[in-house]
Amino acid sequence: MAKPGFFSPLLLLLLFAIFRATLSTNSPDIVSDQTALLAFKSHISHDPHNLLATNWSSSASVCNLIGVTCGSRHHRVTALNLSSMDLTGTIPSQLGDLSFLASLDIRHNSFHGSLPTELTSLHRLKYLNFGNNSFSGEIPSWFGYFTTLQSLYLYDNNFTGVIPSTFGNLSKLETLSMHNNNLQGKISSVIGNLTSAVEINLTYNNFKGHLPSWTFDNLSKLQLLHLRENRISGTIPSSISKCKELWFLSLNKNSLEGSIPIEIGNLTMLEYLDLGYNNLNGQIPSSICNLSSLLGLSLFNNNLDGAIPECIGSSASSLVYLELGENNFHGKIPDTFAQVCTLLSFQISNNQIEGSLPRSLVNCKDLKLLDVGNNYLNDTFPAWLGNLEQLQVLILRWNRFHGQVGSPEVTVSFTRLRAVDISHNNFSGYLPVKFLKNLHAIREGYEKKDKQEYMEDVLAFGTWNYAFRLSFTTKGLETEFEKLLTIWTAIDFSNNQFCGEIPKTLGDLHSLIVLNLSHNCLIGPIPSSLGDLSELESLDLSSNQLQGRIPTEFTNLGFLEVVNLSHNDLKGPIPKGKQFDTFTNDSYIGNLGLCGLPLSKSCGNDEGTRTPARLDKDGDDDDDDGINWKFSILMGYGCGLVLGLSMGYIVFATGKPWWFIRIYERVRQRCAKR
Template sequence: MDCLELVFLMLYTFLCQLALSSSLPHLCPEDQALALLQFKNMFTVNPNDSDYCYDISTGVDIQSYPRTLSWNNRTSCCSWDGVHCDETTGQVIELDLSCSQLQGKFHSNSSLFQLSNLKRLDLSFNNFTGSLISSRLGEFSSLTHLDLSHSSFTGLIPSEISHLSKLHVLRIGDLNELSLGPHNFELLLENLTQLRELNLNSVNISSTIPSNFSSHLAILTLYDTGLHGLLPERVFHLSDLEFLDLSYNPQLTVRFPTTKWNSSASLMKLYVHSVNIADRIPESFSHLTSLHELDMGYTNLSGPIPKPLWNLTNIESLDLDYNHLEGPIPQLPRFEKLKDLSLRNNNFDGGLEFLSFNRSWTQLEWLDFSSNSLTGPIPSNVSGLQNLEWLYLSSNNLNGSIPSWIFSLPSLIELDLRNNTFSGKIQEFKSKTLSVVSLQKNQLEGPIPNSLLNQSLFYLLLSHNNISGRISSSICNLKMLISLDLGSNNLEGTIPQCVGEMKENLWSLDLSNNSLSGTINTTFSIGNSFRAISLHGNKLTGKVPRSLINCKYLTLLDLGNNQLNDTFPNWLGYLSQLKILSLRSNKLHGPIKSSGNTNLFTRLQILDLSSNGFSGNLPESILGNLQAMKKIDESTRTPEYISDICYNYLTTITTKGQDYDSVRIVDSNMIINLSKNRFEGRIPSIIGDLVGLRTLNLSHNALEGHIPASFQNLSVLESLDLSSNKISGEIPQQLASLTFLEFLNLSHNHLVGCIPKGKQFDTFLNSSYQGNDGLRGFPLSIHCGGDDQLTTPAELDQQQEEEDSSMISWQGVLVGYGCGLVIGLSVIYIMWSTQYPAWFSRMDLKLERIITTRMKKHKKRY
């Protein structure tokens, strides 16, 4: 072999080895594989975590799965799911464990920090609850991509993050408690000069935005971060800016540039919901030719829709909710790409005629004009909305019939037309995709369309209309239904037995205020999901169905105003979640027996058994079990409502002497109404332990004995009605301490003595005490001893005039009464004026009362 052949052979061998080596997978260093396995073993895999994941950059939902399950020491770590290695060295340079269902504590001594060559680290959408973000992350000097969002980290974001000067992407936004220390936000922006994306959503920053930050920013999202002050105008002049979200920073002021923005050609998404916009929308908005999405809700915009917005011809989503915009809604024919238009909660008026002319809205999927002042009918000649999926026109002044084009929308998902005055029948729906139909509080009539009973509905809300006919058993085909509200209509017949078997999802059932009859033959099956059941105001007979015991999640049960004939269903107390129980206005009867179980009705907040035939003593054992009423919740200053999905009101509540219908139930409402029964015996002093009680009504019974002094403990009591009983004794003076008491009715009892003075008792009228002949004091005309010093001079003059007049009118009667009476009165006067001993004084008062009584009798006689 000559020299030339030898050279070719050696070259061929070298090239083959090179090709072979490049085709073989690189093995990652053993120490890095061990570090990854140790990191894996620090966490458990929980399929219930990371169940909601999405790609932050695109907003597209993605499926979570346990990436680390593929990791084992039999293969190279470079082949493991989520692990990427350098092609030359085999070093781990990327770790993507987003949406990996990891659960556990992330420690600062984690083996992860042995991967010193990392360039990308993504731990988003996992569950590291209670974990701090380690300052050691600052050691990854080569890191260009760091994503810790939506993984339940807590505490301060360490300042060492600002050491990562090569970062292009930083995402630490979360739904939990994360914050930046003083000046750390400024430090972060000053040092990370290469940033393309910064996401600190829901991080507590609580500072101004410094003017010195990366000029390469394309995505800046600082949603709900406590920012304040004036937004630097430089933000709008970032030439690469595509996405800006400053929403929910009400202390942040935004002043848009009046000249053309540098970002006007690149900006595609602008969210400034709930920020303070300083001036009117400038003409410079007209140059945002690339803008696809604009959210300016809750920004105090007023007047008509700003004209610069009309020129956003590429807009796909426009949200101007919760402003003060007014006038008619204009025709917007240029918005050919528009998919979402939301103008809810403004002051728009006029009609919807423009819908007939905007035939270019062929892409429209979402249309929301709710809570305005729109009037007139919906035009019937609307076309071009065949892609409409969500239509919201609730809480306006719209009338007429619902046009057929709405029922013919093939892709309709949600329809909300409640709180208008629509009339006519509900037509058959053509859509097969309906999930929500809300038509409450209109004047619709006719039967429930069959097409509604063959859908995948989540909500069917038709209450407060004139819908008639029977409830078809086909309604039980709605296997996905969460809330069924057919209350306040003209429905008749029986309740379908299968309703109680809709156990998969049904939380709320409202059939109240109809003409339903027969027994409640529904069997509520084991495993049902009912939270609220209202059958109030029908003609139902028979007993309270025992199968209700299977409704273990039940919060509200309202069977009032029917014709149920039963004893008290004490077994309902085993429903541990029950907060509201109304059995008022039925034919329930008999004594309420004690079970001896102290765990019954412990969470009850409203108990209404009024207008029945219950007898015997008040149910002291039940009253003693009401643990929820034995505390006052002072943790919240603003009213919160008891609410399960969409059922948050009781059909009828009696308080402060009035009946109220469809009342939203405040969570602090504590009400006991046992009125209009046949209860007898004494009022249990244990009621005084129910310190959270707001309304107590025991009227129209046969109760006797005294008003318990323990009532002084009911410090937040607003309404007390003990009228029409046989209660005797004095009104406890301690009740004057009840400073929240607005309504008091003690009339028609046998009370005696002085009415308490001061505070709320100075505001009650005679009607609170009438029918108690032994009561004295304000506001009654019979004064108590010691009242004189409180009488004004004007009142003294008036009293003197009344006494003089009374003396003149009674002279004839006194003369005819005889000499003996005159002498007796004279003797009494002498004793009084000469201050005889106390025993004689008491005798004097007794005699005065006898004389006064006789004078009254003579007055009636004459």
């Protein structure tokens, strides 16, 4: 038993710990931290969730405040994280008194104003994130004093001016993200000095000038370089091959010229290469076949020419996105797509590609988008693509495809297809009823209208959108979609040689938004079932030989913005009410039998009010029109008999039948053309 008047060692240790904690809590340093944080709170003008109003008080322990982290040794504030709290305010100078602060994160708020120079006292700072706020003005040169800084995020603000040259002092900086600002000037000097840089993202600014070869001499650790949408000119330096660890390179939407350097094939760890929207020329270097880890390749919208390397197809065992559209490529698409093909998207539109569609594409079981529009492909309809269960977008427009659409041999047959454009080809025959019946994605509407998602996959870095820069004719205009919503559906069979009547089954495609059957040889009535296309926004049936009346059911199409029924043989009154009160004359010109607003031709009282008569298979009325039709035939027989007897007498009398034969031949030829 311990003697009275003496403390045990354990008790002494406990008392010392309590004394030390009390001393730390009430020390001038921790009081300074508390004062700095309360000053920060006083500069918050809007705290919609009351996160600071109820928690940050002078009576509370500093280390228990929301968003505050203290060190275990000194009990000083080492981290402040107020991200995504919807706060509005400014940064007070007192924040610089948090002398132990190593991490400051206030991203995704509405902080604004200038940054106080007192922040230079934060000499322990390693992580600084001011992203997605409303800061403005030039980036302070004193940022160069943060020599211990490893991560700097200033993206999505309103910063202007140039990157301070003092950034070259940030020798430990690994991540620099300043995209979505209004920065300008040259960036080569800054990039070249960031020897520890792993990720650099300067997209969506106004940087200009060249990237000299020495820019990449010291960036051996660089893994991500994102310079999309600036004004960078000149050529791509071959020295970029020194960045051996680079896995993401995007120079999209700049003013680069010259050829793609052969040395780019040395970047064997490269997974995403985006050089789209530049002025690059020459051929694709064969060294690109060395990029065995490549998942995404975009050379979209350049001046590249030559043939597509054979290895592109065999590389599809790793490629997910392949975008070669809007160049000058010629020759054929290599028929070398790997047996284990991982392609999700293949775009090669607006080139000079010839030949047929390679059958090895059927190996790409996960293909969701295929765009080969605006080329010189000469082939029958690729019904075998119907075996690709994931295919959602198919664009064959402006080629030389021919023959009928559909095939009884395909088992799956486009069940997920939601956008198909085969316009401006030489397809013929009847509209493919079986093909239309199999479009379950449009029929059933897999995606709900309130689910506004884009056709894209979320990858390791942000999103690489596989359904963008697609052109469709919609609402009477050629429209380019930067991104395509999953709920967007379209069928464009225009400018072909389809004949016969419009199938009633089209009315079952309830999610359809765009329907274009114009410039074909379609006959018969417009099916009233098209009035069931409740989501339809654009309808074009112009330049056909359609007959009968415009179905009154069309007034049920509440989302219809554009309708074009011009240059047909339609007749009767134009439906009234709802959307039809907004359409102009252009929607109906070339139909001499139509009447009613907006046309100047008025309908008779009985014609405008009577219920549409039952139509026969050619779209004509069975009652009065039938009698008139029969009467016209009898009159024709009578006139023909008289004319024939007269002409026979003349031929017999003159003995010169050749002029008659020539007239007859001309008339016969005209009839044949009609």
